[in-house]
Amino acid sequence: MKTLNSIFSKTLVAVLAIGMFAFTGCSTDSTPEVGTLEVKLHDAPADFDEVNVFIERVEVNNTTNEEQGWQVISEPNQQFNLLELTNGVFEVIGEAELETGLYPQIRLILSRDNNSVVADGVANDLFIPSGAQTGVKLNVNAEIEEGIVYTLLLDFDALRSVHTTGQSPNMDYILKPVIRASNEALTGNVGGVVSPVEARAAVFAIAGEDTLSSTYANEDSGEFLLVGLEEGAYDVSVEPREEGFGSEYLENIEVTLGETTDLETIELTVENNE
Template identity: 35%
Template sequence: MKIKVISLLVLSLSLALSGCSSDNDKNKEFGRLSIQLTDAPFPHDLVAEANVTVFKIEARSKSEGMDEENSPYILLMEEEIQVNLLDLTNGITTTLVDTEVPTGSYDLFRIFVKGINIVLADGTVYDLKVPSGEQSGIKVFVAPNLIVDGGLTADLLLDFDVSSSFVAKGNRKDAGGITGFNFKPVIKASNLSTAGTLSGNITTLNGEEVTPLEGAQVSIFAEDALITTTFSDATGMYTLMGLEAGTYTVVIELEGYVMQTAEDIPIVAANKTTKDFELIAQE
């Protein structure tokens, strides 16, 4: 009887160790990939919506010793996700992918889109043609390559530049003068493990009361080159994600207020830098 009990214990222990080994091997072979979508700001008062339906995303595995043409693509998602890109500003994102993928290096993502349209503030809808996004996907390169390690999560941010992607035809200053839009997709990819975030509040003093300022343009420069811009919201808050680690110059502009510049603002990888601004009204 004792021999049977010992045998069962040994068998149970063997199975447990086998299960742990299997789990460890899986953790080494697979990591987790998360992809979020955001929107570079679109300062167009006449536009109410910029709608895109993402229905498939693939990633190219940069296999060692294999050329680009023969590198395999991995399907990350295949479901319809409709988003109004104008809702995704100042740090607001929507998750497109959250799944396990084989460990390794990924250098190219293909974003397949359809159902593109622009809705003006007066309700006019313009349905747009997709140049290649529905058939071959919009190609988004990642440099340096996105590395997925076993048992860890890699976070990728896709910044859909609406102002560059949706080009108005006709008179842009008047809704009645707009005759349509051309869709020329521009998407920037940022590895959130090597990129940081800049955020803060923009206010002014009315007497002794601090008042938030909406619509202030925040421009980010690196060595005199414009990197990106955003605008403060109704609470005076602004957020810029996906900035590579380094130092930047930040310029704040709003009609009726004195322009303000801050130099050598540090951005740290995978961290948030906070910088508030208090603007002075012009005399």
């Protein structure tokens, strides 16, 4: 009897071992595939001293439901002067690993407070109607792939976004955000130098009747960089902001993905006002 029990026990152990091996061998790795989303903020220039916007959170959505599916990728809780983010200067406001897939939307949750416009040295309140509740939503259709960094450029156009209210002194300006989103990997840039620097030139990239990127040339060096342009041909307009200088208009400037087209030095004529 002991011999039979011993044989039965050994057989049972062997069966269990084989079963555990089979279970382990057939199991799949449940770890989801992930990629990285990086969000960069930059701005088109505006004729203010400062445009300060306080960003509380950055969120993305991997569903088509605008009320559900939002997940936080960063919480900057920080004020940004948009006018410091021009001429090729960026601020990374979010970076996170996400499960692979399509993310149709991104939104910025803005504070109702701590936003301001400084004009002619005077600070004014900047009112944001719904930024703290529903956020500023953008359709981006960001495709996150395994092991790949997807860099999203947000061009926050302060010039088109800030409006005067003409109402109470505590609500002089209102923000109606105009933001253009693009995949950095699918864009290129246009750069160069404007001379003389005293012209304090504004530079525009134009396609048809639309201005797609703009900046002010650096007031010390005259250098400029127009960023986030899709591949194709653009006209580049250079307009002085000071009197006594002529403008320049360059046609059919080609932009190539991942590259900067160098226009070298653009000379503005000095007008004789005598």
